[in-house]
């Protein structure tokens with residue numbers, strides 16, 4: 001059986017990361033795939049060194065071998081803070097207003113991709129399957145090929161892929177996509193992002209595209225692009241939800257909210273998550289329902305993210321200002337309507353918080369998938385489930401159609417959805433929950449890994 005080599009910007013060993021949201025599920029799935037197939041996980045250590053030497057630190061922990069390299073300050077600035085998070089991330093989330101078009105950082109991005117390829121190449125055996133993740137490493141497949149890798153190489157994009165009319169605003173867009181066609185299989189979260197990519201390949205690149213199979217033929221190359229919606233680790237959430245840590249966390253919310261209903265949001269502090277818009281919607285709800293002010297407590301967990309990037313500093317300041325404003329205007333001596341928490345929490349704690357919260361707000365302006373939505377469903381009490389309010393612009397909305405779907409840009413729409421959720425009878429909550437749970441459970445993280453690995457092995461292989 002072939003070994004698996006996973007390559008991503010960060011190497012996420014679950015024990016090492018307590019961040020909120022999806023990280024635990026993805027890290028867990030990739031770790032279990034690595035345990036099953038054997039192999040290594042390669043990426044940036046997250047550490048800065050005086051220069052990028054490409055020197056590998058190898059570590060084996062619980063049957064999984066990780067190989068990491070440090071990056072220099074300039075590389076981190078140009079590759080991670082720069083091209084990946086100030087150019088590609090905003091562009092891929094349809095935010096041309098925040099996208100920086102600096103060729104300088106583009107060169108740093110290409111340089112670090114080459115460093116990754118150069119460092120990992122000696123660790124790759126001819127029969128290994130290689131699986132590259134995310135927008136930090138779009139050209140890595142092509143770089144690996146230039147180092148002689150003839151392996152099957154797959155790529156999965158965790159973010160949206162923008163419509164062609166937006167993507168062409170990127171200088172050298174064609175060069176970037178040409179490098180991606182060196183992958184054997186390219187995975188997207190939803191048919192929408194996949195459609196945008198195929199459309200670009202056909203209309204802008206002039207590739208031959210077969211939409212029914214996802215086959216892209218371009219010059220002498222053949223690639224398959226398909227949608228593989230990522231899921232959560234259902235069993236792991238059930239186990240974590242039963243731990244003492246989860247029970248304590250649940251009790252903390254129940255005790256501290258007493259007769260009020262807890263409504264929760266869990267997001268990295270990122271402008272794509274629609275956090276200020278969410279606060280506007282809550283504020284509108286309070287304006288329109290003065291009699292319900294004392295019924296509701298909103299808990300927003302928002303661990304800071306990418307703090308050296310300008311747009312992230314701005315969104316944090318904006319959120320702090322809005323939260324402070326609404327709390328100042330609406331608090332009573334015994335009531336603070338919004339609890340704003342900048343800390344990350346373990347999955348067990350989140351399961352407890354989710355269970356104690358009768359409403360969950362997942363309202364990104366644009367999101368590849370959003371696993372918080374799925375985690376919330378998986379953590380509910382089937383006898384008294386809460387209500388998921390979900391943005392129509394999250395990838396998850398394609399699957400979780402029984403959530404209360406909203407337009408996160410509209411404060412009125414959000415306010416109405418909160419009212420609907422608060423008033424929803426138990427019977428309807430259960431009916432919606434059962435439909436949601438079916439999807440979350442059936443399309444879990446293991447199915448995602450297996451489907452991608454199957455296609456990587458088989459699609460177009462001679």
Ligand code: F6P
Nearest residue numbers: 009010023134158159268305306
């Ligand atoms: O899903 C997008 C993503 O960049 C993941 O690759 C990453 O694990 C997560 O967001 C957190 O971002 P960062 O590694 O920049 O903290």
